[in-house]
Amino acid sequence: MTKRTFLQSVGDALAGVSATWRTQRNFRIQAGLAAALPVGLAWLRPPLVLCVLCLVMAMLVLAAELFNTALERLADHLHPEHHPAIGAAKDCAAGAVLLVCAGAGLVGILTLVAVLADR
Template sequence: MYRHTDGLLRLGGLDGAGLAVGDVDRTGDGTAAQGADRGHRQGLALCLVMVTLVMAAELFNTALERLADHLHSDLHPAIGAVKDCAAAAVMFVCAGAALVGILMLVAVLAAR
């Protein structure tokens, strides 16, 4: 969806500060500031979701490793592969959380 703003075609949606494109507080009632506050709260909520996902992945990894150790206490290549896959899943979740954090930081710095 495209919006026409100040003679430029912009992709519709939110800018880095959480303001809808074209939001200007012309009435003085603070509606543009409310949009920025909403964007800030959404960013914090996204960070909380990412932290929760990382913690859940770590807990699943720990549970899987302990179960594997309980079922087969000796070294076994298949058990090692299972543990490696579980650790890689945690790494991917952490990488996604880091990417979200970097993108949020870039958006905040670009809005200044």
């Protein structure tokens, strides 16, 4: 295996994000919400720690979706026909995304409650 430069590695990572953007509707929705988040935070003006927590949760959602997509693509490539064990693995990955999304939603709701309670 050839040694890759940092910029080549970044390019590969961006290619993965781009491929996921093109093929995964949920990723595009989640990325749109993440892009709108700074505007909402600027409008609400919550404490800095809550801003950071919201932004970290948004990035975790996107990362979880990328991991899920990677696992699904690899599984589909290695075993194109349906297999119960592969289906279960894909379901677990999707469940992980769901849990991270639920956590992000909860953080968002609690941030909103905290901001409204201070007004």
